[in-house]
Amino acid sequence: MEPGVMIEAHELTKMFGTFCAVDRVSLQVAAGTVLAMLGPNGAGKTTTVRMMTSILRPTSGRARIAGYDVTTNPVEVRGHVGVLTEQHGLYERMKALEYLDFFGRVYRLDQRMLRRRAADLMERFGLSDALDRRLGEYSKGMKQKLALVRAMLHDPPVLLLDEPTSAMDPQSAKLVRDAILELRHDHRTFIVTTHNLTEAQILADRIAIIRQGRIVALGTFEELSRTFVGVPLMELRVRAPLNGLTAQLSSMVQVTETGENWVRYRVEEPELTNPQIVRHLTAQGVDVVTLSPLQESLETVYLRIVEGGDEEARP
């Protein structure tokens, strides 16, 4: 395992009978970073996470979490991982404190630490007032937050979160995202599976797109965008109408759209070409108001990858 890498999978494969649920997945996640795992339903995200928590045994390949092998050190792996499962699955007849007490004992937290962490986390997620309520009375969002509290209770260095904000209102979702970013800052490492692409774009340092059990794309958003959507798209706005200038620009870049006083173009090397364009326009007495990159949305990138049928592309 390379230094600084907290999650490492190499050719991880899971077969159920003849069905291949996860097909030779390889990835590395450095400490203090977030990897978002995206993919259609049934793509193999949950199975991958289950193998990384030593719940399922890989058919072949290997994975190490926080330095522990998922096959040979399952107890240690599970002791160092906080997991938010797809279904939060709480014990509805228990009160929140009893629930956290149970899991705290399982993780061998001493009572003082357990109470302190439970209180802090419950406060962090706005559940302080519900500590003494039975979980059956919790709303869906509250249950989701409590499941997150459970996952974070033992202060694990690695967190594997399956749809962490799926049942939450926007305010609660932001609370959770902030908590993830804060913990990332403190060198906790995350794999977050989600269908919320905006969330993935906000949280993730890198994104893995998984389809039919295989990682078909892995990289930063910018890398994926460049690979799967194309060269960067720029938008130039000037004070006066462009008139014949568009034709001149077409000789320098690939113009995609124009308006009265704006033009959008794609350019291979914006750091070289854009200053030339600005100089050219200034020389002609044209005032440049703005020149900025237009970000493709992750949705565009995701759909291009998932629907595009690109077999494998790892920037």
Added chain:
Amino acid sequence: MTVSTTERQVVFPDRPAGRWQQIRWTWENALIVTRREVTDSLRDWRIMTPIFIMTLVFPALSQFGANLMLNFVTQYGAELVGERTIPFLLMIVGFFPVSLSLVIALETFVGEKERRSLEPLLSTPLTNLELYIGKTLAAMIPPLLASYAGMAIYLTSLLFGELAWRPQLMLIIQIILLTTAQALIMITGAVVVSSQTTSTRAANLLSSFIIVPMSLLVILESIVMFSAPDADSPNGILALWAILVGLLIGTALFIRIGTRIFNREELLASSLDVLNLRWIGGTFWRHFRGAEKPGPVAWYRTEVLPAVRQLGKPVIVILIATLAAGLLGWAAGTYSAFRLPPDMAMSSEELSSNFNNLFELGAHPGSVLLAVWQNSRVLLAGTIMGAVSFGVMAVVLEILPFGILGWVLSQFAALGLDPALFFAAVIPHSLVEIPAIFLATAASLRLGAVITRQPEEGRTVGEMWLIAAADLAKIGLGLVLPLLVIAALIEVFITPAVVRMVLGAS
């Protein structure tokens, strides 16, 4: 906000290295699970209401019933019936709350699976064994406590009430032990059922495979308690001790299966809910027939003989069990209680005369068919019983005749009869018949026991069972049946001649 610091606040401890510390650690973890589950059960009115009723109402009803019955039968001078009913009702008072453990066990395992609360638990550092022990204890504690409480109430009312019952202490201990053993076997069985199903509906349906035999066992126990000749023995009833041992063996087997198949992968993935007859038939046939359309010789070489080679361990088990049964039969025959009554004992002359009468009936081909049919159906019955009892009943059925033979031989010795006659009547056809019986029983034992073992990599328990069934069929049709035919021919046409020879000589 003090939740996150770069330095982790909590560090997961390493498991201790020493053996005893590890055992302690395992039990501590298991008891964390048990405590949660028991607390949860105690909060569930659907569990607590019947437990409460069975603990408090049933003993009172039983006590009332016992009084009523004793008074009634006393009028007709049948006090014995009343006296034997009292301990029987004690057993029933204990059994009813214990039967609830089945419901709790199913709820504890498959219910949690259905409510999707299992996966967070499986994501914790608890080991499979800790989860298994924790949940098994949790399913057992409330009903067993209720059972003991119920029996205590019933006993107290009998000992200090109007009846002033004075039972044999050992009988009470036997009943308490039997109740505990019944709870154990039901729960360990339910764990196996639960871990192989994905819905409580399926688990409840499959649990009939546990509750029906248990009910039959209770009936058997009641018959034993009513009719055992040693019912008043201070050492307890021998047959009940035997049942207790049987139950503990069954429990050990269930625990073995449970710990083997109670793993995270099985719990999350397995499903017996879908009955795929085509797959079942195809798998069986593929393993029975073997390679593509083999000829008979090739079939024997590539399919039957390799199947026989798989029977090494089962054959050893059967050999030991058979020898033990024979010796036990012999030993029993030496006790006066089990000796042939003097009015039934025969002299050498009477025995010879009986044999001669038998021989006068003559050797008919029909007798061959009859012998084959008799042996085949016994072996078939053993296979069926073995399939639902981890192979145990197949062995029991097989060793019974050897126990009887041991007893018969001991009676020959006791009566001073010539043992050569015994051997002459048994050995000729047995030389062929016994290997056939051993092969069939060993294959049945393997079939029953295959589910107690970890499946081969890439195969399910069901697939392993079908392969063992195909092996059994190959051995049965390819070897056992032909051997039984040969043995029957010897028994009908050769054994009588040998006996005649011995009779003539003597």
